[in-house]
Amino acid sequence: MNASDEEQFREYAAARMDDLRSLAFLTCGDWQAAEDAVSTALTKLYVQWTRVALPHRYACRVVINAAIDEKRRPWRRERVTHDDDLDRATPDATxxxxxxxxxxxxxxxxxxxxxxxxxxxxxxxxxxxxxxxxxxxxxxxxxxxxxxxxxxxxxxxxxxxxxxxxxxxxxxxxxx
Missing domain, CATH: 1.10.10.10 (Winged helix-like DNA-binding domain superfamily/Winged helix DNA-binding domain)
Known part of the structure; x- marks a missing residue:
């Protein structure tokens, strides 16, 4: 990848990061898993950047697949319980x-x-x-x-x- 392509990728990632993160969160319901899915997707997109005709469409597909795969991993289902877990946040009134x-x-x-x-x-x-x-x-x-x-x-x-x-x-x- 040349410097121009790398700069285009950086601009894309910076501009679309929030959209991709929201897409992943809505798919899996967990912000940490969403972050992991976006990271996975951007890594795959970076490798394919010069070969992908529609980068946003490709990134969305990879984010969706990664978010679904991330929730299927056995370690994601494990929950450690602490006394802190008993404290429930009150829902926002708005x-x-x-x-x-x-x-x-x-x-x-x-x-x-x-x-x-x-x-x-x-x-x-x-x-x-x-x-x-x-x-x-x-x-x-x-x-x-x-x-x-x-x-x-x-x-x-x-x-x-x-x-x-x-x-x-x-x-x-x-x-x-």
Whole structure:
């Protein structure tokens, strides 16, 4: 990699770090695992930088895969308990923070593959075709996983069937 390519990579990483971290967090629900997933993704992207035509699409795909893989690792399931764990933080009183927390908790109930599709579709704002290409699945699979994932999300949130509030995911997840 030449100096110009390396500089472009640094600029990309600096500009997209927060987006990639949020994408990973929404996929796995754990900030530390999200950081690890982004680190893994940027390492892989760096190696492939000159060969990748669409770096952001590639990075999102690798972040999603890394976030799902990170949660599957056995050591991630181990929990050490201390007296500090008994101290529970009180939820923030603001409606926006409460709604985002409610959405994140509900999102964790959606299976990982469906959650990845929902996050890419509504948070990442990718098309069905782009997601299918990124994840190496058919558009029909992406559509059915989106439908099933939204149904699970609606159920977890206690919402009625129907798509009138599906756009709320993107707004709440982005904090707008």
């Amino acid at each position: 409606d926006a923070v409460g709604e985002r927390d409610r959405l994140r908790r509900a999102l964790r109930q959606v299976p990982a593959g469906q959650r990845a599709v929902i996050v890419l579709r509504y948070y990442g704002d990718f098309t069905v075709e782009e997601i299918a290409e990124m994840l190496g699945r058919s558009t029909g699979t992406i559509k059915s996983q989106t439908s099933r994932g939204l149904a699970t999300l609606r159920k977890a949130l206690g919402l009625a069937e129907g798509g009138e509030r599906d756009g709320e995911f993107a707004r709440v997840a982005r904090g707008r």
